[in-house]
Amino acid sequence: MTRLKNALRGHFIAPVKTAGEEPTDKDYLELAKWISGVTDDTDEETDDTGFYDGDGTKETTVTGVSGAYTFEGFYDSEDPAQALVAAKKYKIGEDRKVWHKVVSADRKKQWIGLATISDIKAGDGDATDYEAFGCKLTFNQLPKEKPFP
Numbered sequence: 001m002t003r004l005k006n007a008l009r010g011h012f013i014a015p016v017k018t019a020g021e022e023p024t025d026k027d028y029l030e031l032a033k034w035i036s037g038v039t040d041d042t043d044e045e046t047d048d049t050g051f052y053d054g055d056g057t058k059e060t061t062v063t064g065v066s067g068a069y070t071f072e073g074f075y076d077s078e079d080p081a082q083a084l085v086a087a088k089k090y091k092i093g094e095d096r097k098v099w100h101k102v103v104s105a106d107r108k109k110q111w112i113g114l115a116t117i118s119d120i121k122a123g124d125g126d127a128t129d130y131e132a133f134g135c136k137l138t139f140n141q142l143p144k145e146k147p148f149p
Contacts, residue, residue, distance in 0.1 A: 010103035029081035035073035075133035086122035113143030
């Protein structure tokens with residue numbers, strides 16, 4: 001199998017228009033310009049339990065998954081995706097939600113779901129640095145996996 005660069009994986013966001021209604025492909029904005037790092041911050045909850053039908057060794061069961069990605073880079077207020085994130089900085093509750101679509105680097109699969117934006121940075125850093133950008137997108141439920149068109 002060929003190794004693929006992380007930059008080939010796509011992260012797209014879209015505003016929430018009508019609750020529960022997925023956006024069309026043209027509604028999505030790619031979160032990529034001046035983004036230098038994306039960290040998979042998925043959190044898993046597990047339960048370790050041993051059973052009498054085995055030898056008593058504990059088995060790990062994943063009981064919950066909270067998918068999340070953290071973005072970092074430089075801020076461009078004219079980039080539509082970064083502008084959407086920046087506009088949510090002083091919002092709370094439902095106003096922090098967006099659609100998040102992740103496309104695999106091999107362009108074979110995609111994961112789509114509602115997500116909450118947190119840890120927004122849109123203009124941050126030392127005086128001699130370029131303005132920093134960052135945010136965390138956390139899926140509110142398990143995203144739906146689909147083949148990529």
